[in-house]
């Protein structure tokens with residue numbers, strides 16, 4: 001079973017998940033890592049940013065097929081899946097969970113990590129090792145708003161719940177604690 005964690009790039013998903021995992025024992029996987037693995041295996045592409053630029057829509061779909069199969073394998077036990085609800089591209093917002101992926105995966109919880117847009121821009125600026133925030137990703141307000149829309153529509157499809165957590169500046173530990181509480185209850189629910 002899968003608890004999905006989403007949020008715009010640089011909001012602090014991975015940080016908050018690591019904080020949560022100090023309180024609750026649950027493995028985490030990053031969908032992007034599976035996606036890159038699939039891109040390497042199928043097309044010899046290793047760079048995350050090259051995937052969007054070089055591949056056709058059909059090839060992109062093939063990566064989703066392969067990556068979601070890998071996720072399904074590891075999701076025999078409860079896992080956290082760190083990923084994106086919507087990917088901001090030049091051509092518009094692309095769902096992180098197209099229907100054929102959503103159908104395949106056993107998801108029963110969505111956690112949306114949000115923060116003040118200005119604080120997110122600051123985090124992206126400081127975290128220079130990563131390429132984030134240029135082009136369509138710059139409109140954090142719209143992206144965060146549409147993430148909620150996307151996640152609720154995914155949740156309706158899956159009968160899953162949606163938990164929204166604010167990752168305030170300097171308070172990733174607190175956000176992590178809230179996420180851990182939700183994950184504990186989610187795990188209890190799975191066992192009962």
Ligand code: ATP
Nearest residue numbers: 009010011012013014015123127168169170171172
């Ligand atoms: P991506 O989608 O690109 O993987 P992410 O949402 O996982 O991004 P992180 O890598 O966790 O984001 O965090 C981005 C940067 O923001 C990091 O430098 C991290 O240390 C910092 N950060 C995370 N949470 C907070 C916070 N509450 N206050 C200040 N800085 C934070």
Ligand code: MG
Nearest residue numbers: 013014015082
């Ligand atoms: Mg991350």
